[in-house]
Amino acid sequence: GIQVEQSPPDLILQEGANSTLRCNFSDSVNNLQWFHQNPWGQLINLFYIPSGTKQNGRLSATTVATERYSLLYISSSQTTDSGVYFCAVNYGGSQGNLIFGKGTKLSVKP
Amino acid sequence: NAGVTQTPKFQVLKTGQSMTLQCAQDMNHEYMSWYRQDPGMGLRLIHYSVGAGITDQGEVPNGYNVSRSTTEDFPLRLLSAAPSQTSVYFCASSYVGASGEQFFGPGTRLTVL
Numbered sequence: 543g544i545q546v547e548q549s550p551p552d553l554i555l556q557e558g559a560n561s562t563l564r565c566n567f568s569d570s571v572n573n574l575q576w577f578h579q580n581p582w583g584q585l586i587n588l589f590y591i592p593s594g595t596k597q598n599g600r601l602s603a604t605t606v607a608t609e610r611y612s613l614l615y616i617s618s619s620q621t622t623d624s625g626v627y628f629c630a631v632n633y634g635g636s637q638g639n640l641i642f643g644k645g646t647k648l649s650v651k652p
Numbered sequence: 653n654a655g656v657t658q659t660p661k662f663q664v665l666k667t668g669q670s671m672t673l674q675c676a677q678d679m680n681h682e683y684m685s686w687y688r689q690d691p692g693m694g695l696r697l698i699h700y701s702v703g704a705g706i707t708d709q710g711e712v713p714n715g716y717n718v719s720r721s722t723t724e725d726f727p728l729r730l731l732s733a734a735p736s737q738t739s740v741y742f743c744a745s746s747y748v749g750a751s752g753e754q755f756f757g758p759g760t761r762l763t764v765l
Contacts, residue, residue: 639710640744646752
């Protein structure tokens with residue numbers, strides 16, 4: 543089956559720093575989503591981005607489907623950005639199943 | 653819209669007990685699914701449904717049962733709980749089709765003793 547790999551697994555930042563999270567996938571995908579799981583366990587939709595570039599405030603994402611990777615950029619990080627960031631892809635079938643990576647755990651220090 | 657709602661938020665069971673995790677959505681989404689999340693891992697698909705009356709198995713279906721009698725509701729049943737089912741359970745919904753953006757509920761934290 544398709545493999546989804548995220549890097550780095552852990553990231554510690556000082557407040558105000560910028561970061562780039564990467565998601566590689568091993569096969570063609572129909573769509574890709576980025577989620578933020580906050581310290582309370584909620585999964586928050588960040589981007590639905592099968593290809594191209596999107597921006598939402600301090601966050602932006604780029605997916606290059608032909609090269610099988612996606613990047614999530616966080617600028618001017620804040621302590622509220624802490625949590626785990628998941629990349630999830632949908633492949634092949636029409637049922638809309640998502641395959642998740644293992645996530646990047648981000649800690650932003652004040 | 654309330655989006656995707658789940659009840660209960662927390663549950664403790666003894667081995668062998670049964671229970672039903674509830675999931676509802678008010679977005680008129682045809683597709684609904686259940687995932688489990690274990691420590692240090694991403695989410696894994698348990699069961700899914702592409703519409704009322706239609707369900708299918710995901711990656712880790714053993715020990716779980718589902719049915720879909722309405723578009724809004726998709727309950728997950730544990731028939732005889734085991735400690736290996738201790739996990740956080742998430743319900744999700746989207747429009748039918750591979751391009752659908754999926755939205756997740758707040759989760760149910762289940763402990764089986």
